[in-house]
Amino acid sequence: MSAQTKTIPSGPAAAAMISAGIGGLTIGILTTGAVLSEALKNALVLYVPAGPLSGKTTFGIAVWLLSWLILNALWKNKELNLRSVFTWTLVLLALGLLLTFPPVFEAFEA
Amino acid sequence: MVLTAREIWTALHGMVFGAAYLLAFTAGLVGLYSLRESWVTGKGIIERITRLKWETGIMALLSFLTVISGTYIVYPWYRAAPPEGANLLEYPRSFLLADPNLSAWHTFAMEWKEHIAWFSPILTVAVLYLIFRYGPALAQDKYKNLRWMIVILFILSFAAAGVAGLFGALITKAAPIL
Numbered sequence: 001m002s003a004q005t006k007t008i009p010s011g012p013a014a015a016a017m018i019s020a021g022i023g024g025l026t027i028g029i030l031t032t033g034a035v036l037s038e039a040l041k042n043a044l045v046l047y048v049p050a051g052p053l054s055g056k057t058t059f060g061i062a063v064w065l066l067s068w069l070i071l072n073a074l075w076k077n078k079e080l081n082l083r084s085v086f087t088w089t090l091v092l093l094a095l096g097l098l099l100t101f102p103p104v105f106e107a108f109e110a
Numbered sequence: 111m112v113l114t115a116r117e118i119w120t121a122l123h124g125m126v127f128g129a130a131y132l133l134a135f136t137a138g139l140v141g142l143y144s145l146r147e148s149w150v151t152g153k154g155i156i157e158r159i160t161r162l163k164w165e166t167g168i169m170a171l172l173s174f175l176t177v178i179s180g181t182y183i184v185y186p187w188y189r190a191a192p193p194e195g196a197n198l199l200e201y202p203r204s205f206l207l208a209d210p211n212l213s214a215w216h217t218f219a220m221e222w223k224e225h226i227a228w229f230s231p232i233l234t235v236a237v238l239y240l241i242f243r244y245g246p247a248l249a250q251d252k253y254k255n256l257r258w259m260i261v262i263l264f265i266l267s268f269a270a271a272g273v274a275g276l277f278g279a280l281i282t283k284a285a286p287i288l
Contacts, residue, residue, distance in 0.1 A: 012243050013256055017263070020236040024229050031225050049186030057181060057228045064232055086259045093229070093266065100225035102218050 011075030014085040019071055021092025023064025028099030030056040035105045116187055120287050123184050127176040128275050131169055131230075135268045138165045142261050147249045155249045159241065166238040166264075173231040173271060180227065180278075187287050188220070202285035215284045219277040227274035233267035 034041040034052045044055025098104050113121070141162045144150065150158060192201040198208055206216040240260050241248070248257050 007252075008244055008247055010256070013240055013259075016236045016239050016243075017259065020232050020263070023232045027225060027228055047182065049190070050181055051189060053181055053185065053224055056225070057177070060228060061232070082256060082259065086262075089263075093233075097226065097229070100222065102221040106217070 009075075009077055010080050010082045010085075011078035012072055013082060014078075014080045015068055015071035015075050017082075017085055017089040018092070019064055019068035021089040021096070022067045023060050024096030025092045025099075026063040026096070027056055027060035028096035030059060032099045032105040032108055035108045114288065116184075116287050119179065119183050120282065123176060123179040124275065124278050124282070127172050127179060128271065128278070131172040131176060131271055132268070132275055134165055134169050134172070135264075135271075138162065138169065138264060139261070139268075141165065142257065142264060145249045145257060147251065150249065155246045159246050159248070162241050163238075166234065166241055170231060170234045170238045173234045173267070176271070177227050177231055181224070184287060185224065199285075200288055202281070202287055205285045206281075212284055215281050219281055223274045223277040223281070226270050229270040230267045230274070233263050233270065237264045237267065 030040070030044060034044055034056065041052050044052035044059070046058055047054040141158055145155065145158055145162070147155065187202075189203045190201055192198060192204050198205040203216055203220070206212045206220075237260055240256070240263075244253060244256065247253055248260070
């Protein structure tokens with residue numbers, strides 16, 4: 001089987017993983033940010049019936065895809081330490097999840 | 111027996127798109143876990159990768175359908191502000207907040223569900239891409255670590271969808287969208 005001899009660089013995997021973490025963190029930052037700033041909360045209302053959730057998720061998805069595009073272009077032929085990249089991905093996802101956890105973002109409420 | 115348009119959309123969101131995603135997870139996990147050159151023949155690896163591409167592709171589509179229908183169709187009905195003197199049973203968010211015994215279903219459950227759900231399509235698409243990009247090579251020992259990383263991302267995507275789905279079902283029980 002030809003696939004058994006072909007080596008695929010780890011860069012594309014690293015870009016896919018880290019960008020997923022960046023997307024998750026963005027949703028988290030915007031969720032807590034909307035609690036801290038009334039102006040940000042209002043700016044995130046892209047679709048009035050859904051409120052700021054529409055902006056948090058739209059910008060989260062946009063940042064995820066944009067960061068993926070950029071990182072993939074930078075790393076597509078590179079060999080990176082995937083273990084380290086994966087650890088960072090988990091850290092970013094954990095931070096994102098923490099910032100979307102109600103007891104955490106409610107702690108910032110005035 | 112008649113379902114309103116709102117009940118149909120709520121059922122599509124949670125019981126069709128969301129539940130199908132959660133059910134498909136096990137098949138994907140088994141496929142990923144057993145993707146090893148020492149366990150499967152060359153032809154078997156090709157068949158398994160093809161199946162994984164279809165499974166995770168359909169799951170990615172289902173996860174996006176779930177969060178988009180939830181955020182832009184069902185959630186606006188949930189959070190709509192009631193006019194003066196309205197029956198709060200028709201306004202789930204206000205109904206829950208009006209009762210101190212039920213308010214945590216909004217302040218904790220819904221507030222977490224609406225955000226954590228969006229982690230699922232992001233992670234599922236990352237898993238889908240990695241399966242497409244690395245394909246049959248993932249079965250090789252030298253990609254063992256990457257295979258395990260994909261499995262963990264896949265489990266995290268399921269966990270995010272699971273939290274959202276569980277809270278969604280419980281919130282609907284406490285305050286259904288009528």
